[in-house]
Amino acid sequence: MAGDLQHIEDKFVTQSGREVTLQIFTEAHNIDKVAYAMTSLKNAMAWDEKVYGREYDLDIFMIVAVESFNMGAMENKGLNIFNTSCVLARPDTTTDAGYQRVEGVVAHEYFHNWSGNRVTCRDWFQLSLKEGFTVLRDQQFSSDMGSATVCRINDVATLRTAQFPEDAGPMAHSIRPDSYIEINNFYTATVYEKGAEVVRMISTLLGPDRFRLGTDLYFDRHDGQAVTTEDFVKAMEDANDIDLSQFRLWYRQAGTPVLAISSDYDEGANTYTLHVEQACPATPGQESKEPFHLPLSLGLLDESGQDIALEENRRPACPEGAQASARKRDLVLNITQDKESFTFENIESNPIPSLLRGFSAPVKLEYDYTRDELMFLMSHDSDGFNRWEAGQRLAVDVIQEIVRQIQTGAEIVVDDRLVKACENNLNQAIEHDRDGSIDKAMIATMLVMSQETYLAELAKVADVDAIHQAREAVRGEIATRLKGLLLSVYKLNQDAGQYQLDAKAIARRSLKNMALSYLMQPNDTEMVSLCIQQFEKADNMTDTSAAIRALVNSGAETAQAGKEKALTGFFNHWSDEALVIDQWFSIQAACPLPDTLQRVKTLMTHSAFDMKNPNRMRSLVSTFAFQNNVNFHQRNGGGYVFLADRVIELDAINPQMAARILSPLTRWGKYDEQRQDLMKAELNRILETENLSENVFEVASKGLKPVEVLKPQSG
């Protein structure tokens, strides 16, 4: 590694008393933004000793940050190489989410010292051995550093928007792929995020203490070796006397299983039975699947909203194959069959089940909840994740109903219960504003409606425009009906005094900015000036970017003048800060308004745009193609042509990245025939390009084949 670099230095004393020198290198103009990465590194080193018993082995640990890098970071032993986007942080240039990303990625790469370097992969098919396990480790670390529930919610939201569509498309592969042309194409959400879910399931089946026995044995047994996912699973078995034969299917079978659950209550016998069925759709090369072994974590709520005890005093009544978690009143059922039933005894009234607590398995859960039951779970479930999930289910149900109203030309009616649920949350936030009894980050998360990419994923055939219109209708209704409450929340959560970066301050900012995004929905002059005021006065990037995003996204006429002025002011002020200018591009590329494709095309010719810089390319082109569903999928196919042109251009200079940005075109299976044809035509056009790289060839050719063609021939 060579360059004109400066560095900061610190030290860490390990649990056995050895002193380790820590250094972070970067170019001079960024040296004032690396202190937070150093703090995160020290926290990660201490955490890995405490939670996994892993001590650092060398006398020096270095990080170097570079501005032009395809990946987030790379764990080269003793000298981690980082994209500046995962290292640099300063309050005026970095959002709270950016800070959390730095903390998470610094930890992730550090954790690789054990899970990746001292114990490494025998071959590339084992990539998930180190990535799945290390992603889990960084998720656990972030959850210990901040709001555990909000971390879990964000992890699951990422899985659902990035991994579920991949697992349902032509590029679906198991976490240990069977074949590849170019391994760079397999640094995927499946290998990383689903890989982490698979290791998390082992941890859930074993419980934290027994999982630790397993990881201790794995590290002791394989220190200094290059091993396989099989060796990892074997260590878990050998340390714990558990049979994971069937569980190993998660490493071989692709696709997202569907878990369909129904229940019945016998009033005379006081028994409650859950009927659980699992099925997994066909994926390329895998027509039929064997049933998975998975942990189903659950609780049962009585009519007052309390968890019915399913442990200790009720142990004899626990069904076979179940194991009560020591900490909570959750029960973990081992699901192993296509179809099975579990009966609970001594249940005195018909309970409401809280299923798949903490998202205990990467599946799609089907249970026929009524909207009233979902409302009940939202306010009573003791599992924070499932409180959020109940709210999401309610909102998704309402949005899907509105999609049908739009499709049939009926009047749009937003179910009152959804507005009521948001009202309850806002009231809670106001009532407990100062007493600290409420997690404001959680309330803010509860108010986020599911992303359009996830809503598209849930539909059989995604009606892009109706989904967008329905989601906007819901947001508009909430904004109009709850304006007073939203404004109170906005005002109550202003930063008082100096900028702080603790969990409470982050939570306050996220709630305030959530309120702002709703308040900017209607065409309201007063709110527009409130937003401009926030933009002009903010002393931190979280508030600045939330304000400019709300202005850019606003279709209100009164916002137009302020929008252009803010964008120009923002650019001029930050033109020397590459990562801030990335945000400037990204905010414009994500805008749902109809003229966005034209704006993105114009931005391609901007003097600050450089196709050779991966961060810049991602901020403009990837943001548009991956996050801006309504504009990327515009009916005339303009978004598809735009992306294919970029893939072809980029392939000549950066094939790795060209293959990466192309994947939205492979998701054609979700859309109507007209869009399918347009998307496939662009994939064909890419394939006809001369001198195409293997990277792009692999994704485009596999992406073009319908699942049927890849199925094994019968007869």
Ligand SMILES: [Zn+2]
């Ligand atoms: Zn990694």
